[in-house]
Amino acid sequence: MRSFRFNRFVAVMALVTSGVPLCGIAALAQTRPYEGIGRTPTREEIRAWDVTTGPSGKELPPGRGTAKQGAAIFAVKCAMCHGPNLEGVDAAPGTGSFFRGWVLAAKGTPLWDTNPFPGAAKYYAYPTTLWNIVRRGMPLMQPGTLTDDEAYALVAFILFKADVVKEETVLDRETLPKVEMPNRHGFVPEKLEDVPDIEKRGCYKTYGVCP
Amino acid sequence: MTIPRKSSRRRFLQQGAAVAGLAAVGGIRPAGGQSVMPGLGGAPGYVPEESVPQTAVLRDPWTGAPLRDPEGNLVVDWTGTPQWADYQRRARGMGGARYGTRDKDYRLYGLRSKYVTSSRIGTNGVSCPAPTTVKTPFFSLLSPLQDQEGIITPTALHFMDEHTFEIPEIDPRQHRLMIHGMVDRPLMLTVDDLRRLPSVSRVHTVECNSNGTPNHHARHEPWATPGDIFGELSCSEWTGVLMSTLLEMAGVQRGASWIWAESDDSYNHSKSVPMFKAMDDAIVAYGQNGEPLRPEQGFPIRLLLPGWEGTANIKRLQRIKVTNEPAIFHREAKVYTQLRPDNKVRWFLFEMQPKSVILRPSPTHPLSGRGYYEIKGIAWSGGGKVRRVEVTTDGGRTWRDAQVQEPVFSKALTRFVFPWQWNGEEVMLASRCTDDRGTTQPTTAQMEKVWGVQPGYFKAPRAFVWRFNVIQPWKVDRDGRVTNAILSI
Numbered sequence: 001m002r003s004f005r006f007n008r009f010v011a012v013m014a015l016v017t018s019g020v021p022l023c024g025i026a027a028l029a030q031t032r033p034y035e036g037i038g039r040t041p042t043r044e045e046i047r048a049w050d051v052t053t054g055p056s057g058k059e060l061p062p063g064r065g066t067a068k069q070g071a072a073i074f075a076v077k078c079a080m081c082h083g084p085n086l087e088g089v090d091a092a093p094g095t096g097s098f099f100r101g102w103v104l105a106a107k108g109t110p111l112w113d114t115n116p117f118p119g120a121a122k123y124y125a126y127p128t129t130l131w132n133i134v135r136r137g138m139p140l141m142q143p144g145t146l147t148d149d150e151a152y153a154l155v156a157f158i159l160f161k162a163d164v165v166k167e168e169t170v171l172d173r174e175t176l177p178k179v180e181m182p183n184r185h186g187f188v189p190e191k192l193e194d195v196p197d198i199e200k201r202g203c204y205k206t207y208g209v210c211p
Numbered sequence: 212m213t214i215p216r217k218s219s220r221r222r223f224l225q226q227g228a229a230v231a232g233l234a235a236v237g238g239i240r241p242a243g244g245q246s247v248m249p250g251l252g253g254a255p256g257y258v259p260e261e262s263v264p265q266t267a268v269l270r271d272p273w274t275g276a277p278l279r280d281p282e283g284n285l286v287v288d289w290t291g292t293p294q295w296a297d298y299q300r301r302a303r304g305m306g307g308a309r310y311g312t313r314d315k316d317y318r319l320y321g322l323r324s325k326y327v328t329s330s331r332i333g334t335n336g337v338s339c340p341a342p343t344t345v346k347t348p349f350f351s352l353l354s355p356l357q358d359q360e361g362i363i364t365p366t367a368l369h370f371m372d373e374h375t376f377e378i379p380e381i382d383p384r385q386h387r388l389m390i391h392g393m394v395d396r397p398l399m400l401t402v403d404d405l406r407r408l409p410s411v412s413r414v415h416t417v418e419c420n421s422n423g424t425p426n427h428h429a430r431h432e433p434w435a436t437p438g439d440i441f442g443e444l445s446c447s448e449w450t451g452v453l454m455s456t457l458l459e460m461a462g463v464q465r466g467a468s469w470i471w472a473e474s475d476d477s478y479n480h481s482k483s484v485p486m487f488k489a490m491d492d493a494i495v496a497y498g499q500n501g502e503p504l505r506p507e508q509g510f511p512i513r514l515l516l517p518g519w520e521g522t523a524n525i526k527r528l529q530r531i532k533v534t535n536e537p538a539i540f541h542r543e544a545k546v547y548t549q550l551r552p553d554n555k556v557r558w559f560l561f562e563m564q565p566k567s568v569i570l571r572p573s574p575t576h577p578l579s580g581r582g583y584y585e586i587k588g589i590a591w592s593g594g595g596k597v598r599r600v601e602v603t604t605d606g607g608r609t610w611r612d613a614q615v616q617e618p619v620f621s622k623a624l625t626r627f628v629f630p631w632q633w634n635g636e637e638v639m640l641a642s643r644c645t646d647d648r649g650t651t652q653p654t655t656a657q658m659e660k661v662w663g664v665q666p667g668y669f670k671a672p673r674a675f676v677w678r679f680n681v682i683q684p685w686k687v688d689r690d691g692r693v694t695n696a697i698l699s700i
Contacts, residue, residue, distance in 0.1 A: 033459055033460050034407070034408055034409075034456075034460055037404045037407050037408060037460075038398045038399055038400040038401075038404045038460075039398075039399050040396070040397055040398070040399065041389050045389065046397065049389060049529075049530050050391065050532065052473075052481065052532075052538050052540070054534065054537060054538050056536060102545075110550060110556065120541070123544070123556075124539075124544045125539065125544060126539050126544070128538075129539050129540065129544040129545075132481070132538060132539075132540055132541065133478075133540070133541040136479050137478040137479050137481075137541065138478065140477055140478050141477045141478075143477060143478045143479045144479060183556075186554070186556050187555065187556045187557075187558050188555045188556065188557050188558075192536060192537060195485075195537060195558075195559045196469075196485035196486075196487060198559075198562065203560070203561075203562065204594065204648060204650065205650075206653075206661075207564065207650060207651065207652065207658070207661060207680065208562070208563075208564030208565055208592070208593075208646075208650040208678075208680065209564060209658075209661050209678050209680070210549075210557055210560055210678075211661070
């Protein structure tokens with residue numbers, strides 16, 4: 001990391017001064033540290049995998065979907081594990097499912113020791129988490145096979161069933177990250193920029209257990 | 212000692228006899244002239260030069276001449292040859308459980324003694340497709356720590372918590388690692404590419420977030436062994452490339468503060484990792500305990516974040532995205548978060564706390580009579596090296612230092628021993644670990660205070676109590692029997 005920063009410094013200085021002798025150094029700084037290893041991925045290769053996003057939603061692709069469209073897709077591709085009413089499935093004998101699907105939407109909020117799990121949509125802090133798991137992680141065993149439109153529609157359907165958005169709400173790259181989740185303020189630390197600072201969060205103290 | 216070379220006449224007769232004998236039974240290919248049956252004399256694996264496939268002969272890269280050993284014999288890579296396939300068939304056909312059921316002869320890939328039977332402890336939950344009566348909602352196979360000798364977990368006994376329900380069989384020649392996002396030079400690397408890069412080999416634990424949690428039913432049972440309690444823990448020598456090397460190669464741009472690591476499995480399990488950890492000691496590993504990773508440990512490559520919760524050590528790593536925010540994937544937004552009595556959820560807890568456990572004596576290793584015993588155990592911490600281990604033989608009233616044994620690696624299992632005379636009385640044994648950051652293991656009362664719960668709260672199995680590093684006591688009765696005395700100290 002240290003030498004890398006130095007290289008950048010040299011490169012920037014070369015650009016700033018535009019001196020002829022320094023141009024050679026700038027070119028040198030652009031060579032990759034371990035020459036001849038690996039290749040550059042193609043634009044298509046990156047686009048195929050680069051479909052998960054942070055809360056800002058900056059990676060979200062074009063496309064759109066509504067709860068009404070999502071309901072039809074859900075019935076075919078999701079309900080066998082998550083239940084027709086998003087209540088989840090326990091793979092008990094006779095349920096017809098090998099796998100246990102999460103509760104996606106139920107009544108209530110996450111409360112200490114009282115309520116049962118109210119579902120992913122009531123627990124997640126950001127709507128983009130739903131997008132990530134739907135678009136890149138589901139359906140189980142065939143992850144990443146849903147199209148962008150299908151994923152937008154399914155997220156809309158799940159959020160509609162959890163009373164977070166209206167049935168006619170259209171989700172796309174603009175509207176999806178703006179959805180305010182019910183449990184948005186239920187997390188410690190709440191600010192994402194505080195998350196990596198576990199020393200400041202007090203997680204190293206006494207027993208190593210974050211307060 | 213030199214092996215006497217047989218005359219070509221004798222070889223001819225041998226082959227002829229074998230071919231004739233087998234031809235009578237039917238179905239033998241005469242071209243595989245090596246099919247000398249055991250018991251006919253001579254070396255059963257001998258292959259005459261004319262039967263060696265030309266493509267399998269190793270050659271001088273300059274002259275193209277076949278390589279020969281000092282005795283003048285051809286040097287051959289038998290992989291994929293008909294002779295090797297034939298050998299495998301015959302090895303299986305020789306009979307006996309050790310010989311006959313394996314692809315390979317134990318002399319080529321070793322097996323343990325038939326008197327050693329320690330194996331992973333299964334806790335099949337409702338995610339398990341096979342019929343089961345166990346209700347634990349988790350599919351987990353624990354390492355039998357009670358039988359562990361030394362600090363390295365045998366690879367075949369490494370714990371398995373599989374998020375993906377099915378372990379994919381990945382061809383390493385097809386596997387790719389893509390590094391992209393906020394980098395100057397996006398990269399697509401093969402496993403062979405990784406092996407060309409500067410490498411490290413380090414001893415580290417992998418430990419599940421839930422290791423030792425009081426919400427697993429077995430945790431409260433009197434018969435619970437160290438494996439039942441802390442079995443989501445293993446320690447290996449990991450060989451691979453530092454993540455910092457790869458990031459330096461790709462050229463991280465200003466402002467990048469996170470990487471997202473993604474797996475190639477049945478739901479592309481992913482985690483966000485802060486840049487400081489990625490640049491510190493994160494490894495992209497291809498080797499474990501001197502051989503390639505096992506499929507259940509992430510073959511062909513996995514991410515290793517020493518000392519951090521197991522789930523972040525992404526197996527079958529296929530993608531690294533460099534970015535400036537956490538993605539907040541499902542397994543950091545819901546699973547692996549911690550709801551507390553104030554109704555707030557703690558998330559991104561990352562590091563594992565100091566823990567220790569006495570392995571001998573323990574429920575499956577009771578005391579056979581009064582007298583001398585060496586108390587043996589393991590201690591570990593995700594925060595660094597184990598600095599000190601104390602042992603109590605009186606239920607926590609007094610603590611004395613145990614001997615911490617070399618080698619002591621950071622974020623790795625560390626042995627401790629404590630000489631002890633058992634007087635035949637009822638006693639309670641326990642150990643307590645302190646790491647080089649000064650962090651130590653709490654008593655039950657101290658943990659209840661940290662959590663802000665009523666005394667006795669942890670006695671009932673709870674749905675979500677993670678990061679539980681309370682001191683683990685064993686109760687020894689007058690007969691020398693040892694039982695789990697959880698929450699007694």
